Amino acid sequence: MSSPGTTKQWILTSKPVGTPTITGENPTFTLRTVDLPPVKDGQILVKVLYFSNDAGIRTFIGTTVDSDRLYLPPVPLGTPMRSGIIGEVLESKSDKFKPGELIMEFHRATWSEKVVIDAEGVQPVAPLPAGISITHYLGAFGGSGLAGYIGLLDVAEAKPEHTIVVSAAAGATGSVVVQTAVKLLGAKRVVGIAGGPEKCAWVRDHLGAHACVDYKSPTFVQDLKAATPDEVNVFFDNVGGAVLDGVLTRMAKHSVIAVCGAVSQYNSEEPMALKNWFEVVSQRIIIKGFFMFDYLNKVPKAMEVLIGAAAAGTIKVDIEDVREAKIEDVPNVWAAMYGGANKGKSVTKLIS
Amino acid sequence: MSSPGTTKQWILTSKPVGTPTITGENPTFTLRTVDLPPVKDGQILVKVLYFSNDAGIRTFIGTTVDSDRLYLPPVPLGTPMRSGIIGEVLESKSDKFKPGELIMEFHRATWSEKVVIDAEGVQPVAPLPAGISITHYLGAFGGSGLAGYIGLLDVAEAKPEHTIVVSAAAGATGSVVVQTAVKLLGAKRVVGIAGGPEKCAWVRDHLGAHACVDYKSPTFVQDLKAATPDEVNVFFDNVGGAVLDGVLTRMAKHSVIAVCGAVSQYNSEEPMALKNWFEVVSQRIIIKGFFMFDYLNKVPKAMEVLIGAAAAGTIKVDIEDVREAKIEDVPNVWAAMYGGANKGKSVTKLIS
Incomplete structure (x- = not known):
């Protein structure tokens, strides 16, 4: 199996105390260009379209909470920074997805232009009614x-x-x-x-x-x-x-x-x-x-109610904050949230 | 009706910031000698034997909590400091109590040698089994x-x-x-x-x-x-x-x-x-x-269990910290609690 090429990706290179940085002697994140791994059976190669900017992810890169007591595993030093994404399937060795289809993944994707991940657990992106943007799967419906x-x-x-x-x-x-x-x-x-x-x-x-x-x-x-x-x-x-x-x-x-x-x-x-x-x-x-x-059993009904209310205009979802950014700017758009830059969900649209 | 005499009592004279004091220019408490009010119908005159020293009372004399949001009313400036007591009835105009009987009162008694209070709501002190001291009504059973x-x-x-x-x-x-x-x-x-x-x-x-x-x-x-x-x-x-x-x-x-x-x-x-x-x-x-x-309906059963366990020796109640003090030293014995002076319940036995 050959590599499907290279990708730029942000690596966690030090655990931040205070505000994360990408500059200075001891940057929190460092951009590297790496070879993508070969796509194995059951896996897909995905081109990232959108990153979900979540405030809580800060707690997974350096916090007072013991790493074995976090509700999700922390991001280990030297590995790519974790992020929720929406992306497009470029190559598939899974029966679940075909090239060209849109998917979302919350835990195993990273701040990379492309990722190779197991298709199991990846969610298809279904169209939303009333012309509502699929990016809301990362926000109001995520x-x-x-x-x-x-x-x-x-x-x-x-x-x-x-x-x-x-x-x-x-x-x-x-x-x-x-x-x-x-x-x-x-x-x-x-x-x-x-x-x-x-x-x-x-x-x-x-x-x-x-x-x-x-x-x-x-x-x-x-x-x-x-x-x-x-x-x-x-x-x-x-x-x-x-x-x-x-x-x-x-x-x-x-x-x-x-x-x-x-x-x-x-x-x-x-x-x-x-x-x-x-x-x-x-x-x-x-x-x-x-x-x-802890409330996953409540999710299907909650999504049905929220999507229905948004389609009917009862609740407004025109409140996300989608910012275009090159991969080089992804950490800064994420970090801007802590300064209160966004109204509604902060999403990064990856451009080249 | 004539006054049954005088009593020394501690008045709240300033709301403390930090540690309460009885000295200096702006003492938290000031000892005064006052005339007792006449004993009206339904009231009793009580000689105080024991004061209950409670840490929580600090919150009723000066706190960040708005006074109308406390779970009991605060002690107003210029009035006697509130305290739970055990005392002996000296004079009674109530059918409930006779002179010589022992009573306890948690909310309406004060740091005074003698108090006149409504008999309604005052509890009689029943003897405890196995020679257990009645002071435990202020502690383990209070x-x-x-x-x-x-x-x-x-x-x-x-x-x-x-x-x-x-x-x-x-x-x-x-x-x-x-x-x-x-x-x-x-x-x-x-x-x-x-x-x-x-x-x-x-x-x-x-x-x-x-x-x-x-x-x-x-x-x-x-x-x-x-x-x-x-x-x-x-x-x-x-x-x-x-x-x-x-x-x-x-x-x-x-x-x-x-x-x-x-x-x-x-x-x-x-x-x-x-x-x-x-x-x-x-x-x-x-x-x-x-x-x-908020759990008064649980109290009778809880007292039954605790008194039974103490009488059987299953739990120990030989852990109260009873200190003899004249009325002049009552605030200091109370305040010593915050320095961790006591093991078990702190009680002041009033001596003359």
Whole structure:
């Protein structure tokens, strides 16, 4: 068997402390050109069209969590950086796929122009109704959106009579949580938290939140109090840190915090500082960390509801942030997320 | 109606930031001599015999929690400091009690030599079997011990197959949690956390924990890891802060943290620093703040079990820390708790 050629790919060359880099003496990622392995029986060669930019992947390249305690294995040093992708089959030695077909893969693809992977477990990309872009399989209908939908309804068990607060409300997961709460659940009051007045206006006007509070404002906690006159029954938290600390002061008795992520901490060398932890006792708060993969049995129904609602126009999916980039720029587009660059799901469209 | 005389009592004269004091320009508490009010119909005059020293009361005199969000009302400035007591009835205008009888009261008594209170809601002190001191109604059979028993079994839902970790294991609540886990539940492995080798030895040898880890040791996290080879299914936390942060690294998937208190934070002006919050997501941890008063329907059975076990010698109650003090020293005995002075429940026996 001969190699199907070469590919550029990003290798994890050091575990970052703080913000990952691709420059300097000790870069987190290094671009290399490597020979692709021969395509064996049961495998496919895929040309990458889109990379999924996920905040959580930061935890798999260097974190305080022992590597054997992560919910997915970490990326070993010296190996290609992992990424979810949508791609086109170039060559197939599997009955499942033919050349020219589109596929998606969440765990075994990498930041490469082309990848060779086992076809088993790879998902075909079915066309979406109403002209909806297939890139939403990486966002609203992928891990990000499903975590929002399932986290809100099955983990936090949000009810129509609840006041619901969502952090990173303009993000890939938060935008689905806000819309699910407002438009599918019909919750009494839905309050987003986002960075800056422009994003907050968008969370209100475009996503339909009843209010949105700017966590960068010096009056964040007072603004949050004003926005939650009946306190908070469910807090869907993607952020942690000062945002979580502020919301703790507004949680109602016997309320629930669903912890989906802690993006404020991933690139931080400082521990998370909580002044208001005693609220957990005082209000008898239940905090539930969750991971969407524990709820795979809920996924088919969730996708059916979300895709149906998007096709009917009940929820908006025109909120992804697709940026064209050459392979050389892939890490920078991903890292820009942590600065709050994106509204909705961040996706990189690979160009040559 | 004439006054039944005077009493010395401690007034809350300023809300403390950090450690409460009774000296300096702005003391937290000030001792005054006041006229007792006349005893009205339905009321009793009580001579205080014992004060219950509770760590949690710190949160009612000055805290980050809005006063209208505390689980009991805060102590207003200029009013007597609240305390649980056991006392002797000196005068009664109630059918419920006769002079000479012993009573206990948890919420409406104060740091005073004598108090006048409504008899409604005051509990009679029934003799305990096997010569057990009635002071245990303030400890193992009072709020402290019941929070431990109910928190472990009903809130955290600990099971015999679990590894259970308990912080402040030598304290009033922790000592009941350890003994309930080892001797009543028969848990697979029970690990205490306490301050210093002497307390740790006592938690192991006297309370029966399988291991005890010293949180003051520079190797605390490594020691905890060695003591919990199968990770931790239930963490009963009285402490918060660095102790909680360390235990987060040992929690098993889908494990439970029952948060009873956060004694590390009560006198602290620093926010709680957590490096390991992402473990909540990674391990899908459930954190449940609780307050024993939400479980009053469980109290009669819990008291029956605990008193029966103590009378049978299955659990030890010779672990209270009763200190004699004049009224002038009452705040200092209470405050010594935060320095870890006590093993088991701290009780002040009032002497003249």
